[in-house]
Amino acid sequence: MSVEVAVPKGYTRVFSKPRALSDAGFTYCPGCHHGIITRLVAEAIDELGILERTVGIAPVGCAVFLDRFFNCDFVQAAHGRACAVATGIKRARPDLVVFTYQGDGDLAAIGTAETVHAANRGENITVIFVNNGIYGMTGGEMAPTTLPGQRTTTTPAGREPRLHGYPLKISEMLAQLDGPAYITRQAVFDHPHIVKAKRAILKAFRNQLDGKGFSLVEILSTCPTNWRMSPAEAGRWVAEEVTEVFPLGDLKDVG
Amino acid sequence: MPKGLVIVDKERCKGCGLCIEACPFGVLDFSSEYNASGYRVVHMAHPEKCTGCAVCANVCPDVALEIYREESSVRGAA
Ligand SMILES: Cc1ncc(C[n+]2csc(CCOP(=O)(O)OP(=O)(O)O)c2C)c(N)n1
Ligand code: SF4
Numbered sequence: 001m002s003v004e005v006a007v008p009k010g011y012t013r014v015f016s017k018p019r020a021l022s023d024a025g026f027t028y029c030p031g032c033h034h035g036i037i038t039r040l041v042a043e044a045i046d047e048l049g050i051l052e053r054t055v056g057i058a059p060v061g062c063a064v065f066l067d068r069f070f071n072c073d074f075v076q077a078a079h080g081r082a083c084a085v086a087t088g089i090k091r092a093r094p095d096l097v098v099f100t101y102q103g104d105g106d107l108a109a110i111g112t113a114e115t116v117h118a119a120n121r122g123e124n125i126t127v128i129f130v131n132n133g134i135y136g137m138t139g140g141e142m143a144p145t146t147l148p149g150q151r152t153t154t155t156p157a158g159r160e161p162r163l164h165g166y167p168l169k170i171s172e173m174l175a176q177l178d179g180p181a182y183i184t185r186q187a188v189f190d191h192p193h194i195v196k197a198k199r200a201i202l203k204a205f206r207n208q209l210d211g212k213g214f215s216l217v218e219i220l221s222t223c224p225t226n227w228r229m230s231p232a233e234a235g236r237w238v239a240e241e242v243t244e245v246f247p248l249g250d251l252k253d254v255g
Numbered sequence: 256m257p258k259g260l261v262i263v264d265k266e267r268c269k270g271c272g273l274c275i276e277a278c279p280f281g282v283l284d285f286s287s288e289y290n291a292s293g294y295r296v297v298h299m300a301h302p303e304k305c306t307g308c309a310v311c312a313n314v315c316p317d318v319a320l321e322i323y324r325e326e327s328s329v330r331g332a333a
């Protein structure tokens with residue numbers, strides 16, 4: 001599909017697709033922030049020079065096809081079980097770099113137990129947590145992370161906390177535990193935040209290389225399709241509304 | 256010679272428009288072309304204004320943009 005472009009005369013290439021990504025196009029909807037986050041992970045793998053010894057764990061959700069997008073090995077875990085699968089691989093092969101990439105339905109709903117216990121054990125893995133506040137792949141049902149008042153297909157009148165519960169702040173919960181080394185919340189709705197998110201992802205991988213233990217980067221993402229917004233509106237909604245409930249910044253960092 | 260050059264991988268572009276909105280210099284816009292998937296792809300509507308800052312490529316969710324910088328400006332920036 002993608003063809004190698006000859007460098008125009010007098011110019012130097014300063015940005016191109018990371019080596020860790022294959023030529024397969026992403027299967028995400030137009031404008032979905034999953035694509036930015038997926039690329040940032042690939043850039044981090046490139047910069048650390050770990051492609052040949054990295055294993056990713058794909059979730060159930062819109063990122064289920066990650067194995068097609070990346071040039072490293074992948075295992076696709078049962079829904080929510082990515083941290084358990086990562087634990088097994090990392091313990092059997094500590095020389096490998098093991099990361100999970102999971103949505104909020106995967107990590108913070110059906111997979112809450114696996115996530116909490118992997119964090120509590122301080123497993124030396126890297127977790128990329130893509131929080132878009134909804135079940136994207138299945139058509140936009142409420143997730144534990146859905147904002148109060150937010151309309152979804154299962155909360156057509158808006159999420160009512162007394163009936164449906166409050167947004168689950170999984171990163172804040174995990175930051176209370178002794179096990180984790182690094183828990184941070186980032187976003188990718190504009191260039192400066194993308195630069196910061198990239199730094200956090202790099203740190204979460206470096207922590208694993210340094211044997212520091214469980215590192216999780218939550219990244220506030222979008223679902224323009226199920227939020228019924230344009231990609232630009234969805235980005236603004238994260239910046240203005242979602243960050244009010246899920247504030248950005250480091251929640252735990254053992255240094 | 257413009258400082259920057261954007262090459263669009265037309266088959267990867269999904270016409271989401273995020274790059275158009277993010278470019279600080281109003282370089283990009285939708286072209287009249289549609290790709291094989293039916294998406295209207297972007298192009299450099301004002302190539303002379305491009306600085307090669309790569310902000311557009313950084314916000315692109317489909318890794319559809321490659322950025323080139325004019326060599327003397329790369330050395331100047333380094
Ligand atoms: C055991 C099991 N239960 C339910 C499902 C249906 N299912 C598929 S994806 C998904 C939720 C995905 O939401 P999220 O993790 O937030 O990822 P997103 O698609 O938004 O990226 C669910 C419930 C399933 N595949 N397997
Ligand atoms: S359904 Fe939502 S989360 Fe899934 S790819 Fe589409 S926009 Fe992204």
Ligand code: SF4
Nearest residue numbers: 278305306308309311
């Ligand atoms: S490289 Fe910078 S100036 Fe050129 S189109 Fe992209 S954002 Fe605009």
Ligand code: SF4
Nearest residue numbers: 268269271272274315
């Ligand atoms: S951000 Fe990427 S996919 Fe979206 S319109 Fe621009 S080049 Fe196309």
